[in-house]
Amino acid sequence: MTSGYVLPTPLDLSPLEDALKGIYGLRVQAAARRTWTALETFDGRIAEAGLELVHEDGRLVLSEADGREVASAPHGRLPGRLLLADLPEGPLREALREVIDVRALTPVARVSDRDRLLRVLDDQEKTVVRLHAEEPEVEGVGALSPRLRVESVRGYDKAAARVGAVLQEVLELVPVERSLWDEAVVLGGGAPARGLPGVGIDLRPGVRADRAAARICRRLLDVVELNLPGTLNDVDPEFLHDFRVAVRRTRALQRELRGVFPPEELEHWRAEFKWLQAVTGPSRDLDVYVLEFDDFRAALPQARRADLAPLHDLLVRRRAAALRRMRRALRSARTTQALRGWAEVLRALEDGTACGPDGHVPVGDLASVRISKVYRQMVKAGREIHDGTPADALHDLRKKGKELRYLLEFFASLYPKDVVKPMVSTLKALQDTLGRFQDREVQADLVGSLADDIVGMDDGTTALMAMGLLVERLHTQQEEARSEFAERFGRFAAKDQRAIVEETFR
Amino acid sequence: MTRVLATYNIKGGVGKTSAAVNLAYLAAQDGARTLLWDLDPQGASTYLFRIKPRVKGGGGKLVRGKTDAANRIKGTDHERLDLLPADFSYRHMDLALDAAKHSTSRLARVLAPLRPDYDYIVLDCPPSISLVSESVFEAADALLVPLIPATLSSRTFAQLKDVVGEQAQILAFYSMVDARKRLHREVMEELSARYPEILTTAIPAAADVERMGVRRTIVEEVAPRGRAARAYRDLWSEVRARLGDPPAP
Numbered sequence: 001m002t003s004g005y006v007l008p009t010p011l012d013l014s015p016l017e018d019a020l021k022g023i024y025g026l027r028v029q030a031a032a033r034r035t036w037t038a039l040e041t042f043d044g045r046i047a048e049a050g051l052e053l054v055h056e057d058g059r060l061v062l063s064e065a066d067g068r069e070v071a072s073a074p075h076g077r078l079p080g081r082l083l084l085a086d087l088p089e090g091p092l093r094e095a096l097r098e099v100i101d102v103r104a105l106t107p108v109a110r111v112s113d114r115d116r117l118l119r120v121l122d123d124q125e126k127t128v129v130r131l132h133a134e135e136p137e138v139e140g141v142g143a144l145s146p147r148l149r150v151e152s153v154r155g156y157d158k159a160a161a162r163v164g165a166v167l168q169e170v171l172e173l174v175p176v177e178r179s180l181w182d183e184a185v186v187l188g189g190g191a192p193a194r195g196l197p198g199v200g201i202d203l204r205p206g207v208r209a210d211r212a213a214a215r216i217c218r219r220l221l222d223v224v225e226l227n228l229p230g231t232l233n234d235v236d237p238e239f240l241h242d243f244r245v246a247v248r249r250t251r252a253l254q255r256e257l258r259g260v261f262p263p264e265e266l267e268h269w270r271a272e273f274k275w276l277q278a279v280t281g282p283s284r285d286l287d288v289y290v291l292e293f294d295d296f297r298a299a300l301p302q303a304r305r306a307d308l309a310p311l312h313d314l315l316v317r318r319r320a321a322a323l324r325r326m327r328r329a330l331r332s333a334r335t336t337q338a339l340r341g342w343a344e345v346l347r348a349l350e351d352g353t354a355c356g357p358d359g360h361v362p363v364g365d366l367a368s369v370r371i372s373k374v375y376r377q378m379v380k381a382g383r384e385i386h387d388g389t390p391a392d393a394l395h396d397l398r399k400k401g402k403e404l405r406y407l408l409e410f411f412a413s414l415y416p417k418d419v420v421k422p423m424v425s426t427l428k429a430l431q432d433t434l435g436r437f438q439d440r441e442v443q444a445d446l447v448g449s450l451a452d453d454i455v456g457m458d459d460g461t462t463a464l465m466a467m468g469l470l471v472e473r474l475h476t477q478q479e480e481a482r483s484e485f486a487e488r489f490g491r492f493a494a495k496d497q498r499a500i501v502e503e504t505f506r
Numbered sequence: 507m508t509r510v511l512a513t514y515n516i517k518g519g520v521g522k523t524s525a526a527v528n529l530a531y532l533a534a535q536d537g538a539r540t541l542l543w544d545l546d547p548q549g550a551s552t553y554l555f556r557i558k559p560r561v562k563g564g565g566g567k568l569v570r571g572k573t574d575a576a577n578r579i580k581g582t583d584h585e586r587l588d589l590l591p592a593d594f595s596y597r598h599m600d601l602a603l604d605a606a607k608h609s610t611s612r613l614a615r616v617l618a619p620l621r622p623d624y625d626y627i628v629l630d631c632p633p634s635i636s637l638v639s640e641s642v643f644e645a646a647d648a649l650l651v652p653l654i655p656a657t658l659s660s661r662t663f664a665q666l667k668d669v670v671g672e673q674a675q676i677l678a679f680y681s682m683v684d685a686r687k688r689l690h691r692e693v694m695e696e697l698s699a700r701y702p703e704i705l706t707t708a709i710p711a712a713a714d715v716e717r718m719g720v721r722r723t724i725v726e727e728v729a730p731r732g733r734a735a736r737a738y739r740d741l742w743s744e745v746r747a748r749l750g751d752p753p754a755p
Contacts, residue, residue, distance in 0.1 A: 154581035
């Protein structure tokens, strides 16, 4: 286990040596300079998992926050970002798979660290504790105060405790608040999206609806702005995804709470956010196809899987083209003006210089009306869906479902947790089914639409046959989703559920 | 995937412990998380790492699964290299195994929960043919067998192949070789002709290896540029290649 203490500046180790003398032997090694780089995802997944990842001396090393190494792998010069697929196959990649998923690792801080190792020895001259007197410096930030890192040796916990007691009680050293890695990541500006609060803000039912809406929208706009650079730089697909979710949530709020916004302006901003959604759509769709390509492949018999290679190449090319078009749109003046202008609208709402007709209504009243209304609309629409109902009816229901989900998330703080939570989870189950139903259809359509492009390519014919099989599988999966619908919807629209909604969102 | 390697020979004093200690160290140097289990009640590996030869609860409880092996592991002075120490009670391990159910799979069961924490587990075995060695054959993916090129080594090797059968891969190598002795050279030539699977690296009978005992450390710290250190490095590369493991970075 590793723990650390702040050391006084300037660094003087003689009190430490004196304090330990008589209990243990001590061997002080010559100081060595370590230079390492801390890596983290944009949303801080490494730290969230209680891990630390560094690149040092041509190796990537993942350890527990307590210092114990989890896995490592050789890796040459660090690029600007590392995706899971960029890591060599092996234990490190596997250890990170669940942690980072599709997120990119980026170097966030470079640390140069003068490290003097003091080995604490027992009567056999065996090392039982390692003490590192460190003088770290974060590149571009400056020197940090020196610290003493205590690295215990497995199986010698007693010695570690005893040394710890000397450090705290005799030398009166103060433990550091966080590890050097953590501190370096923070100082390096890493993980700006770590621990971002959710969209549900703490509201009281009596707050004016326009103020509440402005605060929620402001938070969503922060998410949009935070994710824009990573979207433009194509760092990883989550940037665009988070960007789009925040845009969609904003649109849901613009629609559901339309009465709180200044009516003469709202249509313009709705059009702008609709446009933002539209210009990012093709890129996101192609991201998903590329991400899910392994699933496509897995849906085919082993012998046919390699035949899909031309389809993969085509999707990758299409994705690159879509990315170029999206970048042009997002770098345009229209995007800048949309985000800046919307921010001004929100400011005016908050300080009361602009207002819609429902602006003064208590948010609790408005939220309840909207939630119960959308719920009732869904129940009505869902009841009309049968085996032969056209797909569009299911798609529309899914859209309504998203709207309801967002409302429940925005206004969760106004209602009892034990109502909102189960309601969100039955809704989520229904949405998963509807989502799969729609995605499979869209995917099958896309694969079908690419047939013309594939035919002319080398290996086009075998690819086409594999694609035929794939479309068939996708349709089967779509039908499976449809067959789940009745059960999922049944739970969502059950009598007791309806009663709870009636009772809570009066 | 964890590899379990065991240094083994029916005879003692053939360079078994030296191989176990130095190869385990080299594995850890390559970045692999490595555990060395000193199964020999004499505790020579344990001694070399300056660790007290004592396992709380003794070997009997350990093989019966009554002691959590993970709690008995000690960190060595080298990064990524841990040791499960020897204990004098290991001399009765045969009896303990005999009394236990599924006696020959006991060691593998002790190792199972440790596997996720290590890339290599090296077993340093006592010289014998017994239930302990039977268990080792069952637990190990490969046996590292030091052979002294003497007149009887051919017979020893043949016996060993008989005993081990298909249970584990046998990686035999020449040990304590004195290249000045004509007998050594002749025996090696003859044996390698008959058994081409014997590794090509030979560990010399070097003073550096003997000094390990005096300095209580691995040969890389006694004389990193010496012939013995070089030979162990070559041996480790050859072992990795034979196991089909990727070459060290």
